Amino acid sequence: MHMTCESKMPAVLFEFGFMDNLREARLMLNVDFQKECAKEVAFAVCEYNKLPYIPVAKPIQPLAPKPKKEESVQILTGGLSPEMVKEVTQFFKAKEWYAKINFTIDGVNPRALTGGMKSKAKAEFESWLKERKWFYEIVK
Incomplete structure (x- = not known):
């Protein structure tokens, strides 16, 4: 909190849960929850700067490696x-x-x-x- 009050530039403190709350602590370990929080932070930064939010495209699944062709002799x-x-x-x-x-x-x-x-x-x-x-x- 000290950083946001004493800073000479715009600052934001995001709190996504509290470690002393067991349910929230477990939630913060969830990857989907972490991704949702990151998305919301990105959305907020875009909104503050009056920029359009462009969602991240789903990563392209890499092609499964071709099975090695059995060598003939x-x-x-x-x-x-x-x-x-x-x-x-x-x-x-x-x-x-x-x-x-x-x-x-x-x-x-x-x-x-x-x-x-x-x-x-x-x-x-x-x-x-x-x-x-x-x-x-x-x-x-």
């Missing part, structure tokens, strides 16, 4: 015998997965390279390869 296996080429080809046909078998000119060391595989397919193929103890590597 390719699996390369090499050193395949003719029987292994046949077995891996049948496996991919049964799964309807894409793979490319590359043969060298001399026919030695054919390799199978899968198409992009998501985690479930990758885990299944890795398990299949490990059961057979075949060499493979993950290619990103």
Whole structure:
């Protein structure tokens, strides 16, 4: 109160409640109440200065972040015998997965390279390869 009486400029003291009143003390902790008080103070300042009150626009809700796209990988296996080429080809046909078998000119060391595989397919193929103890590597 001393500041408003002794000041050489216009001054206002706003009281929104009293701490010794339990109901008012709790009310002052309420965010909606705080926002309403702030709005009323802004309105009063505008009115005193003969300015139009322009309400604050509701904040735009940020877009939810896009879920991270699951990264796909390719699996390369090499050193395949003719029987292994046949077995891996049948496996991919049964799964309807894409793979490319590359043969060298001399026919030695054919390799199978899968198409992009998501985690479930990758885990299944890795398990299949490990059961057979075949060499493979993950290619990103």
